[in-house]
Structure formats: C-alpha cells, structure tokens
Amino acid sequence: MDTLVMAAQLLLGLSILVGLHELGHLLAAKMFGMKVEKFSIGFPPKIVGFKWGETEYSIGAIPLGGFVKISGMVDESLDKEQMDSEPQPWEFRSKPAWQRLIVMLGGIFVNVVTGILIFIFLVYDRGETYYSRDQVLEHGIAAYEIAEQIGLQDGDKILDISGQKYESVNDLSSGDALLSSGGYYTVERDGERIQVPIPRGFINSFSNEESMSKFISIRFPxxxxxxxxxxxxxxxxxxxxxxxxxxxxxxxxxxxxxxxxxxxxxxxxxxxxxxxxxxxxxxxxxxxxxxxxxxxxxxLLEPVRKKYTLAQSIPLGTERAFGVVIVNARALGKMFTGEVSAKNVSGPIGMAQIYGKTWDWTKFWSITGLISMILAFMNLLPIPALDGGHVMFLLYEMVSGKAPSDRFLENAQKIGMVILLMIMVFAIGNDILKFFTTS
Missing domain, CATH: 2.30.42.10 (PDZ domain)
Known part of the structure; x- marks a missing residue:
C-alpha cells in the first residue's frame, strides 16, 4: 500500500505538470497559427485518446514525460518525410524565429507560473509554522549523527550561519547553508563563542529525507x-x-x-x-x-505561527519559488566541480519517495510546486531535445540571421535524446542503488 500511495502521488504530480507544460507549447503554437498534430501526456504506446479539430489528444503508457507534435518542427519524432516536403504556411519552420522562440518557451513559462502560484497559495493558505532563532538560543539544539560529524554538540546555541542571522531552525539545513563555500555555524557553547565549519560537499550527507532526521532539531521539553x-x-x-x-x-x-x-x-x-x-x-x-x-x-515547546494576507503571500511565495531554482542551479554547478556528488541525482523512484508513504495534500502540493520549478529550470538547459536546446538554436538564428540546417537539427536531436536517455538510466540506477543501500 505504501508503494501504491507513493506511485499514485508521483503519477498525479507529473501528469499535472507535464500536461500544463505541453499545454503551454500547444497554446503558443495555436496562437501563431501553427498546426498541432498531437498532444500527449506520457509516451507511447497510447492508452486512450481522441481527436478534437486538427489535434489528437492522448495519454501514453509511459508516464515519464509528454510531447506536442507541431507540424514542420524537428523534434523527437524525427519525421524526415514531413521535413523533406515543401514548407507550408501553418508549419513551425515557416514562422518567424521570434514566434518559434515563444512557442519553445511556452512550456517553461507555464511551469514557472504554476510553481509560483502553488507557492503563493501554500503561503496564503498555510502560513508558516517554525521554531525561531530566539527559541534555538533559549533551548539549544539536539545534535544527531551527521551534526556530530562536523563538530556540533547537544545544547549548542547557533547564533548565525556564515555571519548572517537566520529566522527559522529550518534555515540551518537549507540549501543555502549546505551549499555555502567556506561556510560555518557560529555557536555559543558553555559561554564561549566558536565557529563550526561547514565542510566542502557537506550536502552529500543529505541523500534522502531520512538523513535530515540525523542532523539537528531544536531541543524541546x-x-x-x-x-x-x-x-x-x-x-x-x-x-x-x-x-x-x-x-x-x-x-x-x-x-x-x-x-x-x-x-x-x-x-x-x-x-x-x-x-x-x-x-x-x-x-x-x-x-x-x-x-x-x-x-x-x-x-511542550510552542512553535511560531504566522499567517499572511494575499498581498504578503505573492512576493513571499514568488521568492520561495525562485529560491528553489537558485539552489538547484548552484547544486548543478557544484556537481560539475565535484563538490556535490552526482549520486544525489534522483529518478522516478527517488521522486516518489520524496512524496512519501502517506497522502498529505499540503506536502503533495509543496513537492509538486518544487518539481514544477525544477522542471522549468532543467528544460531550459541548452541540451538538444530539451526546450533549452531549441531555444539555443533559435537565438543563434536570430543573432546570425541564418538558421541551422534541418540535417544539423536532426543530428543534434539524436545526440540530445541519447544524452537524456543516459541521464535517465543514471538517475534510475542511483534510485536502485540508494534503495538497496538504505533498506
């Protein structure tokens, strides 16, 4: 039953986000008079579908993505027959580069808007509940296995993170703190003020949700x-x-x-x-x-509870949504330098585990909003076969005034699909390895 709950949440979350992402492409394409042949949530084989107007809408059996097939566009379908024919006015390739650019950014734009709206709604509906810095200074922390490894101790009163005051005990294990270069916790211990360095690559200690419980918590009567x-x-x-x-x-x-x-x-x-x-x-x-x-x-320790008006929730929710993107961009950059282990990359199994074994709607929408922002960021990467790859080639065309050849785009698409397949295999392999090493 636990596995079914995790799988159901993952499928629902991905279906919502993939559907909205592809809808962004579809609406932008239709806005500029392009013919959209297919709209699919999930990859073939098709489970069910119907045709409305010129477009076939369907649900695929492989729920790890989706696609929109726009006439006259070099995409994952690699429809050479269509590309060898004479361009038609309703085709993607016949439209100005700026229109094609908007179409390719349509899915990313919708995912960003979706993520922002989810975060705004959560801030407005749920507010915030947390233990504050003042409470940490009064009661101190409980230092568990991972905290002890870097030198934190029970009863430590953490004053700041790398010289900056924090608001919530959650900030002590945030991405900003764990990804800091040369970071440290300033601690008051037995009346003395000391610095506890945050080691390079410390975020690698937090490979799953359970590891967070092995770091720190506030002490409570x-x-x-x-x-x-x-x-x-x-x-x-x-x-x-x-x-x-x-x-x-x-x-x-x-x-x-x-x-x-x-x-x-x-x-x-x-x-x-x-x-x-x-x-x-x-x-x-x-x-x-x-x-x-x-x-x-x-x-017996009462947390701080805050409620926000809609006007307050809009900037705060937006800031949190983009904060997710910034942290993930920093983590990706440090992955290339070796500071962050590539073993932290998760596939569908890891994503399902993040949703958890119980159906909690607040947590569901929190994770879905987070994935929406990450999906937008990842799709913007300049990898052929991703939206970012198409954007890269379109920007080249707009700057140089010369479009890459269809043959070049086809080969780039093939290379991009191989890269994405390798990343997916690596991510699923990570999931399987983590499952067996933590079970």
Missing part, C-alpha cells in the same frame, strides 16, 4: 502523551501527563536527553524520576531491544 500496551512504560505504571525528570540520576529536561540516555540500554532496566500531579515518583522501567520504553510524547 516534553511530557508523556500515551503509553503503549505491553511495554516497559506500562509495566512500570507510567501514564499520560507524566514528566520524566531524571534517568539513572541524570537530569532530564529535553526529549533528546531521554533518547540518548536510553541508547545502548536495550534489554536493561533504567531508573526514572517521574513528576506527576506535583509529586515525584521513582519507576524502574525495562528498555526494549530498540532502546525505547514505549511512550508517546507531547512537545
């Missing part, structure tokens, strides 16, 4: 919210509302202290000092093989 049946906590008589004050004589204030206090205690009993209704009790509790005692907890 807690109380017991529920006790699992048959667990050590139930046998010891713990109940909802209890506050755990100490473990084996060591003071406990934050949940991460309890987690780390139970580590390596599997199969043993621990002594807990428990606060209940103004009294303190001592409980001997058995620890499970998973280093847990079988309780759920309530986080």
């Amino acid at each position: 807690f109380e017991v919210s529920a006790v699992g049946p048959g667990t050590g906590a139930e046998k010891a008589g713990l109940s909802a509302g209890d506050r755990i004050l100490a473990l084996n004589g060591q003071s406990i204030k934050y949940f991460d202290q309890l987690q780390k206090g139970l580590k390596d205690k599997e199969g043993q009993s621990v002594s807990l000092l428990v606060g209940r209704d103004g009294n303190t009790l001592t409980k001997e509790v058995e620890v499970s093989e998973e280093s847990t005692i079988g309780i759920g907890v309530n986080n």
Whole structure:
C-alpha cells in the first residue's frame, strides 16, 4: 500500500505538470497559427485518446514525460518525410524565429507560473509554522549523527550561519547553508563563542529525507502523551501527563536527553524520576531491544505561527519559488566541480519517495510546486531535445540571421535524446542503488 500511495502521488504530480507544460507549447503554437498534430501526456504506446479539430489528444503508457507534435518542427519524432516536403504556411519552420522562440518557451513559462502560484497559495493558505532563532538560543539544539560529524554538540546555541542571522531552525539545513563555500555555524557553547565549519560537499550527507532526521532539531521539553500496551512504560505504571525528570540520576529536561540516555540500554532496566500531579515518583522501567520504553510524547515547546494576507503571500511565495531554482542551479554547478556528488541525482523512484508513504495534500502540493520549478529550470538547459536546446538554436538564428540546417537539427536531436536517455538510466540506477543501500 505504501508503494501504491507513493506511485499514485508521483503519477498525479507529473501528469499535472507535464500536461500544463505541453499545454503551454500547444497554446503558443495555436496562437501563431501553427498546426498541432498531437498532444500527449506520457509516451507511447497510447492508452486512450481522441481527436478534437486538427489535434489528437492522448495519454501514453509511459508516464515519464509528454510531447506536442507541431507540424514542420524537428523534434523527437524525427519525421524526415514531413521535413523533406515543401514548407507550408501553418508549419513551425515557416514562422518567424521570434514566434518559434515563444512557442519553445511556452512550456517553461507555464511551469514557472504554476510553481509560483502553488507557492503563493501554500503561503496564503498555510502560513508558516517554525521554531525561531530566539527559541534555538533559549533551548539549544539536539545534535544527531551527521551534526556530530562536523563538530556540533547537544545544547549548542547557533547564533548565525556564515555571519548572517537566520529566522527559522529550518534555515540551518537549507540549501543555502549546505551549499555555502567556506561556510560555518557560529555557536555559543558553555559561554564561549566558536565557529563550526561547514565542510566542502557537506550536502552529500543529505541523500534522502531520512538523513535530515540525523542532523539537528531544536531541543524541546516534553511530557508523556500515551503509553503503549505491553511495554516497559506500562509495566512500570507510567501514564499520560507524566514528566520524566531524571534517568539513572541524570537530569532530564529535553526529549533528546531521554533518547540518548536510553541508547545502548536495550534489554536493561533504567531508573526514572517521574513528576506527576506535583509529586515525584521513582519507576524502574525495562528498555526494549530498540532502546525505547514505549511512550508517546507531547512537545511542550510552542512553535511560531504566522499567517499572511494575499498581498504578503505573492512576493513571499514568488521568492520561495525562485529560491528553489537558485539552489538547484548552484547544486548543478557544484556537481560539475565535484563538490556535490552526482549520486544525489534522483529518478522516478527517488521522486516518489520524496512524496512519501502517506497522502498529505499540503506536502503533495509543496513537492509538486518544487518539481514544477525544477522542471522549468532543467528544460531550459541548452541540451538538444530539451526546450533549452531549441531555444539555443533559435537565438543563434536570430543573432546570425541564418538558421541551422534541418540535417544539423536532426543530428543534434539524436545526440540530445541519447544524452537524456543516459541521464535517465543514471538517475534510475542511483534510485536502485540508494534503495538497496538504505533498506
């Protein structure tokens, strides 16, 4: 069932984005009087379709993209017969270069607008919920495995990132922070101010969503919210509302202290000092093989909650949408220098895992908006067979006044398709490798 939920979200998200992308090309082409022969979401073989006017609309069996076939255009169909015939006034090749440029940018434009609108809607509808810098300075952080590797410690109070103050605890693991060159965290520890360098290529430590849980979180006070049946906590008589004050004589204030206090205690009993209704009790509790005692907890630290008007949401949502593009452009650039590992490239399996095993509409639209912006950015890359490749050749034509030959465009298209196929095989291979190494 988990796999079906992930696959369904991926298929729905891609279908929406690919459909809108190809619709951008179709509408721009029809606006300039070009004949659009086919519009497809997904690649052949065709599952279902119908013809409306001059255009055949269909859904393909391979849901990893889509296409619009415009008459007189050298595209992935490589229709040599049509290109060898006399140009017709309704064909792509018969139109001025500036019109053809707009057609090729139509899909990218629609994806950018879609991504911006999704981010604006999410900001307006959901607002923001986060733990602030002030709360980090009051309570400190819990430093997990990845944080400890670079020198962060439990209780550290992070003052800034590379000299710049931050707003939310989420900023500490943002792309801007992890991709910084020569970056550092300024930390207050035991009354001293120190710098913890962010290593070159540190972002490679965050290959999946689970790895984020191994970095840092804000420390939070807690109380017991529920006790699992048959667990050590139930046998010891713990109940909802209890506050755990100490473990084996060591003071406990934050949940991460309890987690780390139970580590390596599997199969043993621990002594807990428990606060209940103004009294303190001592409980001997058995620890499970998973280093847990079988309780759920309530986080007693109230996050900051902000709501925005539509007028405020428009610039903030737009900034976030383009922020995604900037971070991915920086990551791509650092991939060529070797600072960011190419193993971070994900294919359809990795994208499905990002959506997650539960259907959460807020998360669904957040991921879909992010993919929409990335899809626009990737399509703008000057690779033949992508929109950016066509744009590159059209700009050359507009500057030089001379169009590349059809034979050159056909060969470029073939090379581009090979490049894209290699990238797809590499991405799927990464997905499979990650699946087996993390499962």
